Amino acid sequence: MATTTRAAAVRTYPAHAHTWWRRVLMTRESAVIALLVLVYAYSYGNVPNFDGPLTLYFLFLDIAPILLIALPMTLVIVTGEIDLSVASVVGLSSVLVGRLHHDAGLSIPVALVLAVLLGAVCGAVNGFLVAYVGLPSLAVTIGTLALYRGVAVGLLGTQAVTDFPQKWTRLAQDRIADGSSYPVILVPFVLLLIGFAWLLHFTPFGRGVFQVGLNDEAAHFSGVDVELTKFWLFVLCGAVSAFAGVYYTLRYGSARGDNATGLELQVIAAVLLGGVSIFGGRGALHGVVAGVLLIGVIQSAMRLENYTVNVINIVIGTLLVLSVMSSVVTTSLLARLRSLARTRAGGTPPPGRPREAASPSTRERQQP
Amino acid sequence: MKFRTRRATALVSVALAAGLALSACNSKNDSASDGGNSSGGGGGKNTYVFLPKNLGNPYFDTSDKAGQKAVESFGGKYQEVGPDKGTPDAQVPFINTAAQQGVGALIISADDPKAICDAVGQARDAGVKVVTFDSDTSPDCRDLFINQATADGIAKVEVDMIAEQIGDSGEIAILSAAANATNQNAWIDMMKKDLADNHPNIKLDDVVYGDDDDQTSFDKTAALLSSYPNLKGIISPTTVGIAAAARYLSTSDAKGKVALTGLGTPNQMRDYVKDGTVKEFALWNPADLGTLAAYAAKALVDGDITGKEGDSFDAGDLGSFTVGADATVLLGDPFKYNADNIDQFNF
Numbered sequence: 075m076a077t078t079t080r081a082a083a084v085r086t087y088p089a090h091a092h093t094w095w096r097r098v099l100m101t102r103e104s105a106v107i108a109l110l111v112l113v114y115a116y117s118y119g120n121v122p123n124f125d126g127p128l129t130l131y132f133l134f135l136d137i138a139p140i141l142l143i144a145l146p147m148t149l150v151i152v153t154g155e156i157d158l159s160v161a162s163v164v165g166l167s168s169v170l171v172g173r174l175h176h177d178a179g180l181s182i183p184v185a186l187v188l189a190v191l192l193g194a195v196c197g198a199v200n201g202f203l204v205a206y207v208g209l210p211s212l213a214v215t216i217g218t219l220a221l222y223r224g225v226a227v228g229l230l231g232t233q234a235v236t237d238f239p240q241k242w243t244r245l246a247q248d249r250i251a252d253g254s255s256y257p258v259i260l261v262p263f264v265l266l267l268i269g270f271a272w273l274l275h276f277t278p279f280g281r282g283v284f285q286v287g288l289n290d291e292a293a294h295f296s297g298v299d300v301e302l303t304k305f306w307l308f309v310l311c312g313a314v315s316a317f318a319g320v321y322y323t324l325r326y327g328s329a330r331g332d333n334a335t336g337l338e339l340q341v342i343a344a345v346l347l348g349g350v351s352i353f354g355g356r357g358a359l360h361g362v363v364a365g366v367l368l369i370g371v372i373q374s375a376m377r378l379e380n381y382t383v384n385v386i387n388i389v390i391g392t393l394l395v396l397s398v399m400s401s402v403v404t405t406s407l408l409a410r411l412r413s414l415a416r417t418r419a420g421g422t423p424p425p426g427r428p429r430e431a432a433s434p435s436t437r438e439r440q441q442p
Numbered sequence: 443m444k445f446r447t448r449r450a451t452a453l454v455s456v457a458l459a460a461g462l463a464l465s466a467c468n469s470k471n472d473s474a475s476d477g478g479n480s481s482g483g484g485g486g487k488n489t490y491v492f493l494p495k496n497l498g499n500p501y502f503d504t505s506d507k508a509g510q511k512a513v514e515s516f517g518g519k520y521q522e523v524g525p526d527k528g529t530p531d532a533q534v535p536f537i538n539t540a541a542q543q544g545v546g547a548l549i550i551s552a553d554d555p556k557a558i559c560d561a562v563g564q565a566r567d568a569g570v571k572v573v574t575f576d577s578d579t580s581p582d583c584r585d586l587f588i589n590q591a592t593a594d595g596i597a598k599v600e601v602d603m604i605a606e607q608i609g610d611s612g613e614i615a616i617l618s619a620a621a622n623a624t625n626q627n628a629w630i631d632m633m634k635k636d637l638a639d640n641h642p643n644i645k646l647d648d649v650v651y652g653d654d655d656d657q658t659s660f661d662k663t664a665a666l667l668s669s670y671p672n673l674k675g676i677i678s679p680t681t682v683g684i685a686a687a688a689r690y691l692s693t694s695d696a697k698g699k700v701a702l703t704g705l706g707t708p709n710q711m712r713d714y715v716k717d718g719t720v721k722e723f724a725l726w727n728p729a730d731l732g733t734l735a736a737y738a739a740k741a742l743v744d745g746d747i748t749g750k751e752g753d754s755f756d757a758g759d760l761g762s763f764t765v766g767a768d769a770t771v772l773l774g775d776p777f778k779y780n781a782d783n784i785d786q787f788n789f
Binding site: 122123126128129132135136234236237243244247322326327328330332333334335373374377378380382383384 | 497521523525526527529530531534535536538539541542543544554555556557558559560564568
C-alpha cells in the first residue's frame with residue numbers, strides 16, 4: 075500500500091484520497107482477517123471440541139508447511155510469476171533427508187543444511203529458466219513439478235524411511251512451553267515472517283518486487299534488475315520449501331517420495347485468498363498469513379464435524395474462486411455503475427484520474 | 443492499485459462477509475441436521491472411529507461395515523473417517539482429530555508402522571484406546587492389534603486345500619511373487635515342511651516367481667504346465683499370481699484337470715470359481731476382522747481388558763478371544779472361499 079505515496083507527494087494531489095482508517099480497514103487483507111476472526115469465533119462457539127486444548131496445537135502443526143512456503147510464494151506471485159514446484163521440492167527434500175540420514179548416516183542438522191541447499195538449487199533452476207531464459211513460470215514450474223517429484227520418487231522408490239531419531243521428531247512437534255498451544259515450528263516461521271515482511275514492505279528490493287508485478291518494463295527502466303529480482307525470489311521459494319520439507323519429514327516421521335503431494339495448491343490458494351493478485355503487483359503478507367490461518371481453521375473445524383476431505387476441499391475451493399472472482403466482479407460492477415451515473419448526469423466524463431508513475435500497468439483493463 | 447480499490451474493497455468486504463454468513467448458515471444447518479450424531483457424538487467415550495488406510499477401498503468397506511454393525515449392536519456410535527490416499531501423512535490429521543474429539547476408541551489400519559506412532563501416542567495420551575487391524579504399527583504404539591492370519595495358518599490352509607483337491611497325491615508347483623519377498627518365502631518354507639511331514643505322496647516339482655506381475659505370472663503358469671505334464675495342482679499364495687494363473691487355466695485344456703488354489707480376493711476370482719477353474723481358495727474374512735476389531739475396542743474402552751497377554755473378551759457371534767503375545771489378537775484360520783459363499787463378498 076505504501077508504494078505510491080512518494081510518487082503522489084510531489085504532485086499537487088493530496089497524499090491520500092481517504093483517511094487512514096479507511097485505508098487500513100477497507101482492504102482485502104482486512105476482509106480476510108475479519109473473515110478469519112468470524113470463522114474462528116463461530117467454530118469456537120459451535121463446533122464441538124473446537125475449544126479443546128489440542129485444536130490450535132494441531133492446527134499450527136498441520137499448516138506450518140503452508141505458512142512457511144506461503145511467505146516466498148507471496149513475493150513470487152506479487153511479481154506476476156508463480157511457482158508450482160514447491161510441493162515437489164518438499165518431497166525431494168524429504169527424500170534427501172531420509173537418504174542422507176538413513177544411508178549416509180549424516181546427522182539431521184547436516185542433512186537439513188544440505189536439503190535447504192538442494193532446495194535453493196531447485197529454485198535457482200526455476201529462476202534461471204523464468205528470469206534469464208524468459209520462459210513463462212507456469213510452464214517452467216509445471217515441468218519441474220513433475221521433474222522434482224519424479225527424482226524424489228526415483229531416489230527412494232515406493233519405500234519410506236522412518237527411523238529418525240526421536241529427539242528430532244519430538245522437536246518438530248514440541249511446544250514452545252509445556253501446555254502451550256504453540257509448537258516450536260512457529261519460531262522459525264515468525265523469524266522468516268519478519269524477514270520476508272521487511273524484505274517486501276520496507277526495502278527497495280520489495281518496492282522493486284511490486285514494480286515488476288505492475289509492469290516489468292517500466293520497472294526495468296526505473297532501475298530495477300527485473301531478472302535478478304525474479305531469480306532470487308525463486309531461489310528463496312526453493313530454499314524455504316526444502317526447509318518445510320525437512321519439517322514435514324520429521325513431523326510425520328517418514329520420508330517418502332510422495333510426501334506433500336498437492337501442497338502447492340493449498341499454498342497458492344492461501345496466498346490468493348490472502349488478497350495477493352494473481353496478476354501481480356499487489357498483496358501484503360498479513361493478508362496471506364490470515365489466508366493460511368483461515369484455511370487451517372476451516373479444515374480443522376470441518377474435520378471435527380466429521381466432514382470428509384472432499385467436502386472440505388469443495389468449501390476451500392469455492393472460497394478461493396469467490397475471493398478471486400469478487401475483486402473482478404466488483405471492479406466491473408463499479409465501472410458500470412459509474413458510467414451509468416455519468417450518462418444520467420448527462421455531463422462529460424471527469425478528467426482522467428491521475429495514474430501512478432509506473433503506469434500504464436498490465437492491469438489497465440481492470441481499472442475503472 | 444490505489445485508485446481503483448477504495449469502494450471496490452468495501453464491496454469485496456461485504457461480499458466476503460456475505461459469503462461467510464452463507465457458509466456459516468450452511469454449516470449450522472448441517473450440524474443441526476446430522477447434529478444428532480456429530481455434536482452429541484463428535485466426541486464422547488461411546489464413539490468408535492474406524493480409520494482405514496484410505497476411503498473407497500472395497501476391502502476396508504467390507505470390514506468397516508461389519509465393524510459398524512458390531513458397534514451398533516452394542517449401542518456405540520460408529521464413525522468412519524479417512525484420507526483419499528493411503529499415505530501416513532494423510533492419516534495423521536484424522537488421528538489428531540480423534541484425539542481432539544476425545545473419542546472412545548480409534549480402530550486403524552496403519553499406513554506406516556512407525557510414521558503414525560507419534561500421533562497415535564498423542565491420541566492415547568488424550569484417553570483414546572487405539573486398536574490396529576489389517577496393518578499394524580510398532581507394538582509399543584497401540585493398545586491392541588487384530589491379526590488377520592498367521593504365517594502358519596496361511597501355509598497350512600493352502601496345503602490342506604491342495605491336498606484335498608488332488609486327493610493327497612501327485613505333483614504340484616508353487617507360483618509365488620518376487621523371489622525375495624519375505625512373507626512369501628516364509629510361507630513357502632512352512633508349506634514345504636508341512637508337505638514333507640504330513641503329505642508324503644505329494645511331490646513339489648518347482649517354485650516359480652511371477653513377481654506379482656500379471657503377465658509374468660500368466661507366462662510362468664504356461665511354462666509350468668508345459669514343463670510338468672503330470673502336474674496336478676498349483677498353489678499361488680499371492681492375489682496377483684492366483685488370478686493370472688486362473689486366467690490361463692480357464693482358457694487351456696488343463697481347466698478342471700489341474701487344481702489351483704492359494705490366496706485370492708473374491709472379486710478377482712469370482713468368474714473362475716463359477717466356471718469351475720478354481721474350487722476353493724483362501725484369505726481371511728475382512729468382515730470378521732472388522733467385527734472383531736470393534737468388539738476388542740469395546741472391551742478396552744469398558745476396561746474389561748488392558749491388552750495384557752491372556753486377557754480374554756467376547757466378540758459376539760465370533761465367540762471368545764484371548765490376547766496373545768505383543769498385545770495381538772488372532773482372528774483365526776484363514777477363511778475359505780468357494781462357489782457356495784463367494785457371492786456374499788464384494789472386495
